[in-house]
Each structure stands twice: as structure tokens, then as C-alpha cells.
Amino acid sequence: KKKRQVPVAELSHDIRDGSRLALARGITLLESRAPEDRAAAQELLLGLLPESGNSIRIGITGVPGAGKSTFIESFGLMLAEAGHKVAVLAIDPSSTVTGGSILGDKTRMEELARHPNAFIRPSPSSGTLGGVHRKTRETMLLCEAAGYDVILIETVGVGQSETAVRGMADFFLLLVLTGAGDELQGVKKGIMELADGIIVHKADGDNVLAAKRTAREYKQFLRMLQPATPGWQTSVLPVSSVIPEGLEDVWETIRQFRRQLEASGGWETRRNGQLKEWFRAAIEDRLIERFFAEDGQKERVGDLEEEILRGKLTVTAALDRLFGD
Amino acid sequence: KKKRQVPVAELSHDIRDGSRLALARGITLLESRAPEDRAAAQELLLGLLPESGNSIRIGITGVPGAGKSTFIESFGLMLAEAGHKVAVLAIDPSSTVTGGSILGDKTRMEELARHPNAFIRPSPSSGTLGGVHRKTRETMLLCEAAGYDVILIETVGVGQSETAVRGMADFFLLLVLTGAGDELQGVKKGIMELADGIIVHKADGDNVLAAKRTAREYKQFLRMLQPATPGWQTSVLPVSSVIPEGLEDVWETIRQFRRQLEASGGWETRRNGQLKEWFRAAIEDRLIERFFAEDGQKERVGDLEEEILRGKLTVTAALDRLFGD
Numbered sequence: 001k002k003k004r005q006v007p008v009a010e011l012s013h014d015i016r017d018g019s020r021l022a023l024a025r026g027i028t029l030l031e032s033r034a035p036e037d038r039a040a041a042q043e044l045l046l047g048l049l050p051e052s053g054n055s056i057r058i059g060i061t062g063v064p065g066a067g068k069s070t071f072i073e074s075f076g077l078m079l080a081e082a083g084h085k086v087a088v089l090a091i092d093p094s095s096t097v098t099g100g101s102i103l104g105d106k107t108r109m110e111e112l113a114r115h116p117n118a119f120i121r122p123s124p125s126s127g128t129l130g131g132v133h134r135k136t137r138e139t140m141l142l143c144e145a146a147g148y149d150v151i152l153i154e155t156v157g158v159g160q161s162e163t164a165v166r167g168m169a170d171f172f173l174l175l176v177l178t179g180a181g182d183e184l185q186g187v188k189k190g191i192m193e194l195a196d197g198i199i200v201h202k203a204d205g206d207n208v209l210a211a212k213r214t215a216r217e218y219k220q221f222l223r224m225l226q227p228a229t230p231g232w233q234t235s236v237l238p239v240s241s242v243i244p245e246g247l248e249d250v251w252e253t254i255r256q257f258r259r260q261l262e263a264s265g266g267w268e269t270r271r272n273g274q275l276k277e278w279f280r281a282a283i284e285d286r287l288i289e290r291f292f293a294e295d296g297q298k299e300r301v302g303d304l305e306e307e308i309l310r311g312k313l314t315v316t317a318a319l320d321r322l323f324g325d
Numbered sequence: 326k327k328k329r330q331v332p333v334a335e336l337s338h339d340i341r342d343g344s345r346l347a348l349a350r351g352i353t354l355l356e357s358r359a360p361e362d363r364a365a366a367q368e369l370l371l372g373l374l375p376e377s378g379n380s381i382r383i384g385i386t387g388v389p390g391a392g393k394s395t396f397i398e399s400f401g402l403m404l405a406e407a408g409h410k411v412a413v414l415a416i417d418p419s420s421t422v423t424g425g426s427i428l429g430d431k432t433r434m435e436e437l438a439r440h441p442n443a444f445i446r447p448s449p450s451s452g453t454l455g456g457v458h459r460k461t462r463e464t465m466l467l468c469e470a471a472g473y474d475v476i477l478i479e480t481v482g483v484g485q486s487e488t489a490v491r492g493m494a495d496f497f498l499l500l501v502l503t504g505a506g507d508e509l510q511g512v513k514k515g516i517m518e519l520a521d522g523i524i525v526h527k528a529d530g531d532n533v534l535a536a537k538r539t540a541r542e543y544k545q546f547l548r549m550l551q552p553a554t555p556g557w558q559t560s561v562l563p564v565s566s567v568i569p570e571g572l573e574d575v576w577e578t579i580r581q582f583r584r585q586l587e588a589s590g591g592w593e594t595r596r597n598g599q600l601k602e603w604f605r606a607a608i609e610d611r612l613i614e615r616f617f618a619e620d621g622q623k624e625r626v627g628d629l630e631e632e633i634l635r636g637k638l639t640v641t642a643a644l645d646r647l648f649g650d
Contacts, residue, residue: 045639053636064388064513134641160485188389272634279630279640286644287612305604309597311378314370315604316459319611 006040012047015146020119023146027121030138045138048145053271055087055144056258059169061155061162061194063187066175067201067241072152073109074241075250079150080117087143088112090123090154091136091161091168119148123156133164134285137278140168166194167277170261170270171254172228175201176218178210192221196228196235197253203238203246211238231264232257331365337372340471345444348471352446355463370463373470378596380412380469381583384494386480386487386519388512391500392526392566397477398434399566400575404475405442412468413437415448415479416461416486416493444473448481458489459610462603465493491519492602495586495595496579497553500526501543503535517546521553521560522578528563528571536563556589557582 006029014022029041062068076086088109112118121139140151153169155161166172174195176187192198198218203211218236227234235253239246261267292298304318313321331354339347354366387393401411413434437443446464465476478494480486491497499520501512517523523543528536543561552559560578564571586592617623629643638646 042639042641042645046642049636049639137640275633275640276630279626279633279643282640282644283616283626283647284609284613286648287616288609290648291608291612301604301608305601308600308604311374314367314374315462315600315607316367317371318604319607320367322608323611323615 006037006044008040008043008047012044015044015048015142016051018147020146023119023142024121026142027135027139030142031135041138045141048142051145052141053144055140055149055151056254057140057151057153057168057170058254059153059155059165059172060175061165061173061191062175062201063177066177068154068175069108070241071175071199071201071239072154073112074244075247076109076112076118076150076152077115078244078247079251080112080115084117084150085146085148086112086115086118086150086152087140087148088118088120088152088154089136089139089143090121090156091133091164119143119146133168133278134282137168162191162194166228168274170267171196171257173197173199173250175199176214177202178207178214192234193225194228196232196257197250198222198234198236199246199250200236200238202240204240204243208238214238229257229261229266229270231266232260331362331369333365333368333372337369340369340373340467341376343472345471348444348467349446351467352460352464355467356460366463370466373467376470377466378469380465380474380476381579382465382476382478382493382495383579384478384480384490384497385500386490386498386516387500387526388502391502393479393500394433395566396500396524396526396564397479398437399569400572401434401437401443401475401477402440403569403572404576405437405440409442409475410471410473411437411440411443411475411477412465412473413443413445413477413479414461414464414468415446415481416458416489444468444471458493459603459607462493487516487519491553493599495592496521496582498575499523501539502527503532503539517559518550519553521557521582522575523547523559523561524571524575525561525563527565529565529568533563539563554582554586554591554595556591557585 011022011026011029015026026044029037029044032038032041060068060072062071072088076088080086109120113120121143123136136153140153143151153165155165172195174187174191174197176198178200198215200211200215200218215236215238222234222236225234237246237249237253239250241247258267261270292301300322304313304322307313308315308318336347336351336354340351351369354362354369357363357366385393385397387396397413401413405411434445438445446468448461461478465478468476478490480490497520499512499516499522501523503525523540525536525540525543540561540563547559547561550559562571562574562578564575566572583592586595617626625647629638629647632638633640633643
């Protein structure tokens with residue numbers, strides 16, 4: 001029985017035309033592991049490549065409990081209402097281990113999901129770490145070709161998600177909370193150096209003054225760090241997503257960031273850096289895939305593994321033998 | 326001028342003999358990038374391999390602000406006082422990006438560092454991600470050969486540190502704090518599935534009752550998750566490192582875990598799994614290293630990168646060309 005041909009030209013036309021259904025089908029094609037879909041997916045992507053790139057790609061991470069989903073819903077709705085087309089994607093490396101979310105994301109972003117200007121795509125739930133990243137990057141390109149001019153990429157779970165999202169975002173937002181003050185509340189070491197903007201979230205009710213104070217503390221602390229983007233002083237903004245309050249400031253900050261980087265040439269540098277990093281990661285994935293596909297390779301690796309387990313070889317010595325060094 | 330020969334036999338003897346100076350020199354040798362040190366390091370390691378493995382390897386992670394260093398200091402001191410030899414290592418993948426800690430670790434664990442039964446080694450501060458892991462693993466083996474029977478491996482920074490440490494630990498400890506109760510305070514999605522034990526830390530003063538309540542909440546929640554180690558119900562313990570209180574319970578739990586796993590055969594399975602994972606990661610690193618060392622490879626990759634940047638090729642198509650698929 002012959003496989004049904006994917007109608008790439010038609011799909012490409014409909015994606016350009018703004019069909020969300022076609023976009024969803026295109027993404028499913030990119031995510032497919034079937035060999036016959038692979039060529040079709042690349043043909044689709046190559047054809048749409050000239051249409052891609054015209055968005056601002058905003059990476060979003062946050063300390064646990066910071067209200068990332070609430071922020072994305074409110075921020076996305078504001079932009080969608082203003083006529084922007086907003087796509088929400090997620091990077092979830094932990095799903096390669098656990099097979100999906102444990103806390104149930106089904107009720108998230110309901111209002112945004114129903115908005116005609118919004119498109120929400122959950123993270124690919126299978127594949128290698130590199131595979132997950134590739135799919136999210138290619139999905140981003142398809143969304144851009146479909147006219148989405150704001151891409152929100154959310155980090156999920158443990159592992160490399162922050163650095164992975166930083167690697168594909170133009171602007172990287174970190175959501176934090178107010179707190180006792182003497183330690184930066186719940187911020188993992190190294191994350192602040194990745195952020196172009198910090199939001200002190202839940203700045204509402206009794207929390208408004210504390211949020212402003214926390215914002216000042218972050219600003220002071222940031223003076224001691226190198227900025228994530230050369231020439232850009234990481235901004236710190238108190239925001240409430242429920243009032244809402246401060247969301248326009250966030251958007252204005254991101255626009256200002258873009259203008260400034262475009263003027264200085266930093267925008268192109270960053271976009272090119274993203275592509276180079278992607279290519280590099282893809283080469284690594286392919287190398288590994290090809291190596292283990294070689295004839296007898298798995299058996300050779302298995303035999304050496306056996307010797308390692310029996311304490312006869314160090315891992316490094318086994319490597320030298322495997323590669324004939 | 327000829328390079329000084331590393332006296333491997335002497336070093337090996339002194340490490341077995343328990344010399345901390347020799348151990349430190351051995352680790353420096355493992356971390357060296359000089360080609361002439363590479364063979365010496367492997368010779369040293371292979372000779373000490375039969376002496377390695379006789380420790381309990383405890384991975385330790387925590388929500389930010391959970392007091393990981395304070396716990397390691399108190400827990401380590403208790404064990405050192407009881408006659409155990411305790412080594413503290415760290416995995417810090419973020420150091421490959423930022424070049425080191427920003428918050429200054431110089432005053433950490435001072436008392437433990439001075440104890441004759443303790444050995445503290447900061448994380449290797451350079452090298453690839455894979456390189457950092459390899460060095461920490463090999464360092465662990467040297468410490469074991471030197472008679473250290475408790476290895477504490479600490480996660481530091483953003484990135485893969487939790488999964489990396491889980492991958493080399495027998496028992497994985499997660500430190501959390503008490504909190505508002507309706508959300509699990511500050512615990513990133515996916516971390517709880519990695520833990521064999523959870524410590525509700527800072528269970529002292531006004532916080533004792535809250536810590537006990539939090540421990541009960543975690544226990545309830547854990548019933549809904551698959552345990553990190555088959556057959557072991559993840560334990561939850563309130564602990565104060567300053568009183569101190571509960572540290573003996575932690576140690577007894579870990580001993581019980583070991584007994585139970587040794588009886589069921591799970592211990593050997595886990596250790597073998599660690600070695601297999603390590604070998605696999607090392608193969609991947611070597612593949613990448615070798616590929617880019619090939620004649621003209623960097624230029625070929627550079628040319629394709631150029632076409633990608635000019636929008637003439639998708640990353641996937643460039644890959645196909647590079648690998649001749």
C-alpha cells in the first residue's frame with residue numbers, strides 16, 4: 001500500500017495564508033519521525049524560509065511559582081488584542097525523561113488559546129534533547145512564515161531549558177518574586193546573567209511596595225554583573241498580570257531593545273549567532289546518530305562496556321580503543 | 326627542554342596511603358589538558374580502579390536559598406567526626422559559560438575543609454560540558470581509591486547540573502524549604518522525580534511545625550509520582566543543620582537505602598547504569614572532538630554556515646550536504 005503524498009505546495013500556501021490548521025499540520029510534519037515525511041518537511045521549510053525571521057523571539061523563564069503561564073496569558077492577550085499575532089512555544093527537555101508534564105497543563109492559557117491572533121503549541125514530547133530543540137526552532141520559523149510577529153518561548157522543567165531558550169531568543173525575560181530581600185529570591189546561579197529583562201511579578205495588592213523595593217535591589221545587583229546583551233542594561237520592571245499593570249512597559253522595553261540592537265548591528269549578530277549555535281548542535285546530533293548506525297558499532301560498544309563494568313578498563317581507555325587512538 | 330615525567334607509581338602509592346596532597350595532585354593531573362599528562366592520568370586511574378567504588382555517592386541539590394552549603398558542612402562534619410572520610414565535589418556546568426561563580430564561594434564550608442577526614446574540591450572551572458562531567462567522575466574514583474567512603478556531589482548553577490549529578494549518584498537528595506503550602510515551594514518541575522530523599526531544611530525555631538507539615542505534604546504528593554529508584558519510597562525528613570537536628574536520620578535513611586538496594590540487586594544495576602551512561606556521554610564528546618579535528622572540516626562547516634546565514638539553506642539541508650546524505 002502506497003503512502004499518501006504530503007501536499008507540500010498546498011500546505012505552504014495555506015500556512016502563508018494564515019491558516020492555523022495548516023500551521024498545525026506543518027508542525028506535525030516537522031515533528032514526524034517517518035522517513036517519507038522528512039524530505040517533505042525540509043521542502044516545506046526551505047520554501048518558507050524567505051518568509052521567516054520577521055518576529056521578535058522572546059524567551060521566558062521564571063523561578064518556580066513566579067506565575068509564568070499567567071504572565072504569558074496576559075501579555076499574549078494584550079499583544080493579540082493590539083493586532084499582533086502571537087505564538088507560544090515551549091522547550092521541555094525533561095519530557096524526554098518523564099514523558100510529559102506531571103502537574104497537568106490542560107487548563108493553562110485558555111483565553112489566549114481561543115484568541116484568533118494566538119497560536120499555542122505544546123512542546124514536542126518525544127525525541128532526543130537535540131531533537132526537541134530542532135523541532136522548536138523549526139516550529140518557530142513556520143510560525144513566522146504564517147505571520148506570527150511575536151514568538152513567546154517558554155522554559156519548562158529541569159535540565160538545559162534556560163540555556164536552550166536563551167540560545168533561540170532575541171530577548172530573554174526572567175520572572176522573579178518579591179521576598180525577604182537579603183537573598184535574591186529563588187534565582188538560580190547563572191540565570192541572571194542570561195536575562196535581558198527581569199520582571200518582579202505579582203506586583204499587586206499588598207505586594208506593590210515590596211515589588212518596587214525588590215526591583216530596586218535587582219537593579220543594584222545587576223550593576224555588578226556583565227549584561228547578557230552587550231550595550232543593553234538589563235531592565236527590571238514590577239508587573240501584575242492580574243490587574244494588569246506594567247505589561248505595556250514590558251512591551252515598550254522589548255521594542256526599545258530591538259531598536260537599539262538594530263541600530264548598533266547587534267540584532268543581526270544575535271540572529272546569526274543563534275543560527276550558528278543551532279547548526280553546531282545539529283551537527284553533533286547527526287554525528288552521534290550516524291556513529292551508532294554503523295555496522296557492528298553497537299556490538300563493539302557493548303563489548304567495551306562489558307569490560308568497563310568488569311573493572312578491566314577505564315572509560316577513557318575504552319574510548320581510545322573504540323576510536324583506535 | 327624535556328617535560329618532567331609524572332611519577333605515577335609514587336603518586337598512586339601516596340593516594341592509596343591517604344595523602345591529601347597526593348590526591349589533589351592526582352586530580353590536577355586528571356584535569357590537565359596537556360597531551361603528556363593524558364597518558365599518565367589514565368595510567369594512574371587504571372591502577373587505582375580496583376580500589377575505587379567503595380563509597381556511597383550522594384548527589385545533593387536544592388531550591389535556591391535552601392542552604393545546601395550549610396547542610397553539606399553540618400552533614401559532612403557529623404560523618405567526619407564519626408570516622409568516615411568525606412569528599413565534597415561539585416558539578417557546575419554554568420562555569421563553562423561564565424568562567425566561575427559570581428556569588429563568591431570562598432567562605433563556604435570552612436570548618437569541614439579543615440577537618441582531617443574531609444576533602445573538598447571545587448568544580449573544574451574550564452572545559453566542555455562533557456569534560457567537566459568526566460573530570461568530576463574520575464575525581465570521584467580517585468577519592469574512593471584514597472579511602473573516602475562518602476562522596477557528596479553538589480549541583481551548582483543553571484543547566485544540566487541536576488540530571489548530571491543524578492547520573493553519577495547512588496542516592497539523590499533534594500533540599501526544600503517550608504512555604505505557603507498550596508504550591509510545592511520553589512521546586513522545579515521534574516526534580517522531584519529524581520530524588521531518593523527530600524529534606525525540608527531550616528526546620529528550627531518557629532519553623533519546626535511548618536517543616537513537619539511541609540514534610541507531610543511532600544509525602545502525600547510523592548505518592549502520586551513514580552519513585553526515582555524502583556522499590557524505594559522517596560523519604561521526606563525535616564532537618565536543621567544549625568541545631569543540628571535530623572542529620573542522623575538522613576544518614577540512617579541512606580544506609581537503609583543502600584542495604585535494601587544491595588539485597589535486591591538494584592545497587593549493582595545502578596552502578597552499572599552510571600558507568601554505561603558515562604561511557605555513552607564520553608563517546609559523544611569524542612565523536613564531536615574528532616569530527617572537527619578532520620582536515621578542512623572547520624572550513625566546510627564555515628561555508629555551509631555562510632549559506633544558512635544568507636537564507637539559502639535550512640540547517641537540516643546543510644547537514645544533509647555536510648554528511649553526504
